[in-house]
């Protein structure tokens with residue numbers, strides 16, 4: 243056996259299950275694999291992938307999302323199915339041969355597996371509730387990214403700091419900004435919420451890298467005081483994680499604040515967490531909390547606006563007691579990852 247064949251066999255045998263206890267190693271392998279691809283693909287292959295293959299693959303994913311195939315297939319355990327059987331799972335109906343062509347495309351990029359001729363298995367990408375990520379691109383990221391080059395040209399290639407004239411407003415009918423569009427259209431809110439929920443689940447829970455014990459131990463909750471206000475907290479996943487670590491935290495001392503249209507979706511939140519509609523650009527109603535927490539909030543705003551948000555919190559903090567906790571992506575001076583640099587949007 244040649245050295246290359248041996249190496250390919252080893253690589254073929256590697257799977258997620260081998261990395262259960264070591265995510266850092268898994269991420270190193272992912273990065274090395276991406277670098278390897280960038281070295282061994284020709285420029286035609288690389289550009290074909292970026293410019294032609296990726297948009298078409300995405301269109302196939304959106305079409306199968308529209309046909310509600312993913313949840314149906316998963317309800318059937320995602321096991322191998324014939325094209326004919328899969329076409330019967332679609333609503334509305336889809337011609338079997340059209341479906342065959344879409345499935346073949348997704349198998350060719352290893353999103354599903356072709357188990358035999360005209361049979362496919364849902365192995366690599368069980369979407370679960372994450373089909374909203376696909377919808378989110380169609381609603382938000384897709385039109386935004388298509389518009390960005392012309393927006394930047396119109397804007398004289400200056401960094402876009404003006405919140406009254408954003409790229410999103412430039413393409414969005416009615417000139418709504420991102421959160422304005424979410425408020426105006428529940429489907430757009432749902433797809434963004436689906437994205438946020440899936441993304442938040444992927445991240446390391448904050449009590450694993452922050453000493454929440456000293457936060458909780460040092461809190462005075464005797465007169466119904468607040469322990470933690472999660473501002474722009476979406477559906478309260480970070481407060482849920484705090485509760486998971488400290489189940490004795492009393493009810494009502496954890497408060498998630500967000501726009502009312504967002505909190506409507508926080509249906510399954512632990513009942514100890516209080517949902518409080520609040521616009522973070524208005525004065526903060528919860529005074530003297532032990533902590534005011536922001537996760538993935540400031541990366542949405544230019545510094546001048548972030549300062550406004552923080553001033554509303556500073557005005558109600560108790561000296562020597564309250565803390566501001568910020569969890570966000572910090573771009574390193576060199577070697578930013580693709581996740582870090584794309585979030586800098």
Ligand SMILES: C[S@@+](CC[C@H](N)C(=O)[O-])C[C@H]1O[C@@H](n2cnc3c(N)ncnc32)[C@H](O)[C@@H]1O
Pocket residue numbers: 421438442473474475476479499500501504520521522523536537538539542
């Ligand atoms: C990127 S998300 C982060 C959500 C959550 N903290 C997390 O990390 O999963 C930003 C959040 O800010 C909220 N938001 C936007 N504008 C707001 C405002 N004016 N007042 C309060 N929340 C706002 C959004 O609805 C959204 O839930």
